[in-house]
Amino acid sequence: MQIKSICCIGAGYVGGPTMSVIAKKCPEVRVTVVDINEARIDAWNDKNYNSLPVFEPGLAEIVAEVRGENLFFSTKVDKAIEEADMIFISVNTPTKTYGKGKGMAADLKYIELCARQIAKVAKRDKIVVEKSTLPVRTASAIKDILDNTGNGVQFQILSNPEFLAEGTAIQDLLNPDRVLIGGDISNKKGEEAINALVEIYGKWVPKEKILTTNVWSSELSKLTANAFLAQRVSSINAMSEICEKTGADIYEVSRAIGMDSRIGSKFLNASVGFGGSCFQKDILNLVYIAKSYGLNEVADYWEQVIIMNDHQKNRFSDNIVSTLYNTVSGKKIAFLGWAFKKNTNDTRESAAIKVADNLLSEQANLAIYDPKVKEKQIYFDIENLESRPISENKKYLKVFEDPYKAMENTHGIAILTEWDEFKEYDWEKVYQQMNKPAFLFDGRGILDKKEMERIGFVYYKIGLGDESNTSLK
Ligand code: NAD
Ligand code: UDX
Numbered sequence: 001m002q003i004k005s006i007c008c009i010g011a012g013y014v015g016g017p018t019m020s021v022i023a024k025k026c027p028e029v030r031v032t033v034v035d036i037n038e039a040r041i042d043a044w045n046d047k048n049y050n051s052l053p054v055f056e057p058g059l060a061e062i063v064a065e066v067r068g069e070n071l072f073f074s075t076k077v078d079k080a081i082e083e084a085d086m087i088f089i090s091v092n093t094p095t096k097t098y099g100k101g102k103g104m105a106a107d108l109k110y111i112e113l114c115a116r117q118i119a120k121v122a123k124r125d126k127i128v129v130e131k132s133t134l135p136v137r138t139a140s141a142i143k144d145i146l147d148n149t150g151n152g153v154q155f156q157i158l159s160n161p162e163f164l165a166e167g168t169a170i171q172d173l174l175n176p177d178r179v180l181i182g183g184d185i186s187n188k189k190g191e192e193a194i195n196a197l198v199e200i201y202g203k204w205v206p207k208e209k210i211l212t213t214n215v216w217s218s219e220l221s222k223l224t225a226n227a228f229l230a231q232r233v234s235s236i237n238a239m240s241e242i243c244e245k246t247g248a249d250i251y252e253v254s255r256a257i258g259m260d261s262r263i264g265s266k267f268l269n270a271s272v273g274f275g276g277s278c279f280q281k282d283i284l285n286l287v288y289i290a291k292s293y294g295l296n297e298v299a300d301y302w303e304q305v306i307i308m309n310d311h312q313k314n315r316f317s318d319n320i321v322s323t324l325y326n327t328v329s330g331k332k333i334a335f336l337g338w339a340f341k342k343n344t345n346d347t348r349e350s351a352a353i354k355v356a357d358n359l360l361s362e363q364a365n366l367a368i369y370d371p372k373v374k375e376k377q378i379y380f381d382i383e384n385l386e387s388r389p390i391s392e393n394k395k396y397l398k399v400f401e402d403p404y405k406a407m408e409n410t411h412g413i414a415i416l417t418e419w420d421e422f423k424e425y426d427w428e429k430v431y432q433q434m435n436k437p438a439f440l441f442d443g444r445g446i447l448d449k450k451e452m453e454r455i456g457f458v459y460y461k462i463g464l465g466d467e468s469n470t471s472l473k
Helices: 015-025 040-043 059-066 078-085 108-121 137-148 169-174 186-201 217-247 250-258 279-294 298-324 351-361 373-381 389-397 404-409 419-425 427-432 451-457
Strands: 005-009 030-034 070-073 086-089 126-129 157-159 180-185 210-214 332-336 364-367 397-399 414-416 439-444 458-460
Touching: 005 015, 015 059, 015 086, 040 070, 059 157, 059 169, 070 078, 070 458, 086 108, 086 186, 108 126, 108 137, 108 169, 126 137, 126 186, 137 157, 137 186, 157 217, 180 186, 180 217, 186 373, 210 217, 210 332, 210 364, 210 397, 217 250, 217 279, 217 298, 217 364, 250 397, 298 351, 298 414, 298 439, 298 458, 332 404, 351 364, 364 404, 364 458, 373 397, 389 397, 414 451, 427 451, 451 458
Parallel strands: 005 030, 005 086, 030 070, 086 126, 126 157, 180 210, 332 364, 332 414, 364 397, 414 439, 439 458
Antiparallel strands: 157 180
C-alpha cells in the first residue's frame, strides 16, 4: 500500500512541525494540515515566516522550503479527509474540566469529533493514525465510532505517539531516538497499514529505530515515557531542596549521579518546576487510569510527581517573599522568561504562571520579559488566576520588550526560563539600575553565583544552600 496523500487534523505544536518534516522528507506525498482554528491556519500560511504560530528553531526554514510544494495548511477539513489515504489525528487532549474525571482524565471530545467527521466523509478505505497522546485503549473507541457511523468503508487504526520535545522539535523529528507504531498485528490489513506508515518514516529514519508493537503497548508507552521523564525532574527537584538545607550542591549531585550509566546524565536539571502541555496532563491521565482499575497505590505513586512539582513552584515564590523581608506588596519584581522552557513560545502550564499568581496574591508589581512570548499571550495566561480577576491583575503585571527596562528599579529579579540570552546580559548595568539590596532568584541555575555576588547581588540559585554551611566545621 503506497501512501500518496496525507491529512493531519490539528495544526498545533505537534501537527505543524511533524507534518512539515514528513513533507520535506517525502516529496512525493501531498501533506495537508487542517484545523478549525482559522487564525492559526492563516498564521501557518503567513508570508512572513516569523509569524508562524509555532516558534521552533529550524521550523520556518522547512516550511519555507515545502509550503505550497507538497505541504498545505487549510481549514477545509472534509476535503482533506476525503482526498487522504492516511489521516493523522493530532488534536489537543487536555485534562477534563467538567464531569466525571474532572481535573484528571483526558478530555477526548476533540478526538471523538474527528472520528465522527472522518466516518461521515470517507468514501474509501483509510488508515487513521492516532498522533495525539491518548489513554490506553482509546483506539478501540475510535474504531467503534468509525465502523458504526461510517459509509461501510474499511478503517485501519494505528497508534503513532509523538515524542518530540518543544524547543528541539525539528531535531527530534529529523533524528528521533525511535518511532513507535502500534497496530493490529493479528490481521493482514493491520499489518499492511503498519507497513505503509513504516515506509513513510523509513524515508529518513533507520529501520532499526522504527518499533512496531500492539496498539495498547504503543498508547501506554507514550504515557509511560512522559511519566518517567517528569518523575526525573521531580526527583532532582526534591533533592534540590535537601541540598539547600544541607550545603550539598545539586549541580555536583546531578553530575555525580548522571555519570552512572544506569542513571544517565540527561534530564537532571533542577528547576523552578516542570511545565508544558504534556507532563502534568499525561500523569494525571495515568493516575486516573490506575484509579479506574482500582490500582490506588499505583495512582498515589505517580500523583506524587505532580505534588512535588507544585511544591517546587510554590517554594520558589515563598522564598522570594520571605527573602524580600516578608513583603513584596508594592515592590517591582522582574521575571526573565515566561515560556515553559527555552526556544519555544509555548507557555502552557509554565511555572512562571504559578509563580506570578502567588506573587500577585502578595500584591507585587510584576515586570515580564520573554524573548518569544507576546504580550497578548501573557495576558491570556493570567485570565483565570486564583489571586485576582484579570481586570485587576493587568494593573500589576506589565509586559516589556526591553529586558533592561523590565529590570529597572526592581527590588528583585526572578529567572523563570533558561533562555541563553539571559547569560549574556550586562549584569553590572542591571545591578546599577536596581533598588538595593538587589535580589536575584535564579530558578534555572544558569548564572554564576560567584560572579553575581562579586557584582553585588544577593543571589539565590535553586539547589544551592548557604555557603557558610559547606565547610567541614
Ligand atoms: P495544540 O493545542 O497546539 O493543537 C491542537 C490543534 O487541534 C488546535 O489548533 C485545535 O484548533 C485543533 N483541533 C481541535 N479539534 C479539532 C477538530 N475537530 N478539527 C480540526 N482541528 C481541531 O496541541 P499540541 O500541543 O499540538 O498537542 C496535540 C496532541 O499531541 C496532544 O494529544 C498532546 O498531548 C500530544 N503531544 C504534544 C506534544 C507537545 O510537545 N506539544 C508532544 C507530544 C505529544
Ligand atoms: C515532553 C517530553 O520530553 C516529550 O518527549 C513529549 O513528546 C512531550 O513532553 P516538552 O514538554 O516539550 O516535552 O519539553 P521537555 O524538554 O520534556 O521539558 C518539560 C519541562 O520540564 C520543561 O518545563 C523543562 O524546563 C522541565 N525540565 C526538563 C526540567 O526542569 N529539568 C530537566 O532536566 C528537564
